[in-house]
Amino acid sequence: MKDTGIIILAAGSSSRLGTAKQLLEYQGKTLLMHVVEQALASQPARVVVVVGAHAEEITATLAGKDVAVCYNTDWSTGMASSINRGITQLLIENPGVKSCIFSVCDQPYISEENFTQLFVRQSEIGKGIVASTYADTVGVPVLFSKSYFEMLLTLHGDQGAKKIVEQHNDDLATIPFDLGGVDIDRPKDLNHLWHQMVSVSVAREIIKNNCTNGSKGIRNIRNAGGYTVAESIVSNLDIPHFRQSAMDGYAIKFEDRLKTLNVVGEMRAGQPFVEKLISGNAIRIFTGAPLPEDADTVVMQEKVKRDGDWITITDDHLAMGSNVRQKGSEAQKGTLALAAGTLMTPAAIGFLAGIGCQEVLIFEPPKIAIILTGDELQELGKPLSFGQVYESNSLQLHAALKKAGVVAVNVYHSQDDPDKLKAVLAEALQESDMVLLVGGVSVGEYDFVVQTALREGVQPHFHKVKQKPGKPLFFGTKEGKMVFGLPGNPSSALTCLYLYVLPAIDQIMQRPDSLTTISAITTADYSKNVGLTYFIKAHLKDGKVSPLHAQESYRLQSYAQANCLLVLEEASAGAKVGDVVQVILLS
């Protein structure tokens, strides 16, 4: 029984909003679902959701979640009745409950940490109230210890808990929650959230939440390597298809094991006829050969004494059925042979071939469009005029996509003209499942890619990530299709592809994440700005990782020497020689 609670107040009618705020979707989830999931993920606490307006609809969305959903019949009288209903529920379930947190459902940036921090701070300093602070005010989520429950139960009408917080400044601790001030009072507020610069983990989470499964297609197993099986495969045959010897030896009846046996025949793999075994006889047999009718056991050739055509058995451990592969022991007709979701490795291909399966349904790789912007780009093979650079992004991105099993990559070039780019983007979205816009995502006056994407109806999710390189990374969606805006600098573009695009492709294809992160010892001091995650081109050898020279984002020479990215987290100020750091393996 949990002795703390989190009460999510979700009873309001969202009258200012004109629609059920609780069910507004942001980044693929309802605002209510987001806060519920974060509450459930925090330090163990009983989660109570108080509903009122739109109760039925809201309750339905919470099916299967481990929360108490309480209907507040008086919801229209104001906040106080919902506070009352929530506390009462906690006390009914556990009269010993020691504290509770109040939360709401219009803080899109709330995370489990906000809840955990309140609990931790309270236990550390013993104040009766711990509130969040943002925009020069105190607010939710806010924790009250049990001594305040009676006072909370006396609130009425529109009174909120804030009144009690303000009256007990001396018993108050606070936790900063800068993004807590971003709430949703108007639908268009949601439209501004994407301007927030997000952390790497948030960016990944947002992308993950927007992944949809790839379409399914049939492949001959010979061409299915690296794909994931989209439906379970049932065996059409018993495999082995007959009782088979697992050894070179003699096939016998187990009951004859103590007799001297007459070797009367021989069976080998691929031999077309069948011996029938008569009691008192043995048949010489080789690995993979079918067992004679009426034989039930094979003795290894090392475990007999043979004298002419007669053998005696010296195997004390022989058991009925020893060294026999039973019919159907690898795969049984009509039963599950390979589960949906299995990756088609060479072994899986061999297994399916062995059971006679020729085709599989797999998750297809997405069709990908690369749209290059930048009037300065010159095509490889032509001479460079003044001010031109060779276009290299399409080649390196295509190479990385090909390696990831993507088959269809269309490359478009667009002049730096908004209308032309818009037309190209429209075509690319039509033809492909995912679009990579390259270049033009930073804030310069001539960087118009993001604006063009918005004009084309792409819903933006973020366009700035707290990282180096690749800070100006755009991510949006249109009708389930993903649009990435990668930086134009080749080094940044490739790093963003590795960190964000390839994992999305893995998820679409339902494959295990192909990014492997391991620990290593760093060989050099490296200092960085706190507040950005750094991805440093590096070389890993024998568990030691060395940052390479020339990290500038326009430079690929050091990247060409790199076999990993050294990761220094957002909060870190750098690493010292000998520190254990995380590295992402490239290959």
Add this chain to the structure above:
Amino acid sequence: MKDTGIIILAAGSSSRLGTAKQLLEYQGKTLLMHVVEQALASQPARVVVVVGAHAEEITATLAGKDVAVCYNTDWSTGMASSINRGITQLLIENPGVKSCIFSVCDQPYISEENFTQLFVRQSEIGKGIVASTYADTVGVPVLFSKSYFEMLLTLHGDQGAKKIVEQHNDDLATIPFDLGGVDIDRPKDLNHLWHQMVSVSVAREIIKNNCTNGSKGIRNIRNAGGYTVAESIVSNLDIPHFRQSAMDGYAIKFEDRLKTLNVVGEMRAGQPFVEKLISGNAIRIFTGAPLPEDADTVVMQEKVKRDGDWITITDDHLAMGSNVRQKGSEAQKGTLALAAGTLMTPAAIGFLAGIGCQEVLIFEPPKIAIILTGDELQELGKPLSFGQVYESNSLQLHAALKKAGVVAVNVYHSQDDPDKLKAVLAEALQESDMVLLVGGVSVGEYDFVVQTALREGVQPHFHKVKQKPGKPLFFGTKEGKMVFGLPGNPSSALTCLYLYVLPAIDQIMQRPDSLTTISAITTADYSKNVGLTYFIKAHLKDGKVSPLHAQESYRLQSYAQANCLLVLEEASAGAKVGDVVQVILLS
């Protein structure tokens, strides 16, 4: 100065052999070079090689090795003079030398451990002599402490040190060296060595020593992903091809930095004309754009105050050349851009595109022939008759080879008939660089693949490896082409491909080893036979590795679920839950 020595007696004329025994090659090295390298790799000791017959030829092969080569003018009088010469050399170099080991050059299985064990045993038990034992006798390598040097110096003619060993049984310790008895007194002795069952590490070493570099071929960089560059690439251009702004900002003359400057123009990437900068003016500039003539520095847009067309600079840290990418700073015309041996990763492809390079010389993957034996094999898609199994090895091996970048794979089927197989093997050796014979390598009466390979002139290196699965693994070479005989059981065949064939391909293609071995915690007890290395199909998740059910070598179902092989070393008796074990990653 080392106070122990290893004297290698290599002065004999090999009269029984009819050729210089010292220079006989076994597994790609001369017998003498093998013992020299093992001696140098053992516990630090001065290595002395005493030569006589064929002295000039033998001495030449030792160039560059850290050994003293001593010519024994009296070599024809017998062994004693060489013993004398070796000890004298040690005493001249270091009068304080405390002990020495005598070794010979016709023990192909000697290893550094044999030397180290003698030194260690001597220091542990303090006996004056430590000899090796094999085949019921004592022999070399043998260690004598200094107290025996005088006695050794009095030997004469054909007398060997064995006489002294036999006379001092009370001061003798011994170390078993079973394979020490395999010496080379007749050239054909070398032909029997391959019957020895070898350890996994020895098998790998033998294969490695027999790898030759792949042929070289030209590829468009678009199709060069995953290959290794075979010759260094020099840049034909300065890249960037012009001085380039690294920021959005203002191009200025550094000497003007304290003035209020008039913004008189704008340059952006892809803009075809060039502004000339006059003192007192600034040019608005964007990332990637060429610097105006006479400008030398760029100020970031965040570091100026702009008032109409006038700016003042607020950047205290501005230096001459700030935010300018100099011409040639990524690659300088005529200098090394990418070294031979670099792997063509996506970044390397991008880098080469950026410097205008379209084609590279790479090491080609080998052409590979798969020869299937086994009359019981039925082709996928046809019905199974009694006693038949679907042929799955070619599919899974092909899938794994394709994944490793092998393009040309020819699959042959041969009936279980020695002459037909011999003809197929001859054709395969003609058409391909490497041959994989599948099935028929174990010792059953109908397993004739190894015999056929020998008849076809393949030089055998080993055919039994101390491992499970895959004990009957054959490896031979013919005219620089490798021939592997893989077990017919699908699971064993695939494991042997991963462990031996793919690393050989990596080496032929000069790529980094694609087998990644990491540490993990095992979740289950597993007991095994000492004396075999086990490779267990397993599943790795979050640093924990679980052996899968159904390890039998004919079964692929568990292999289809595996993402790694758990390795239990030859000397191990198994692993317990919680032990740290090594795993080889598959994918």
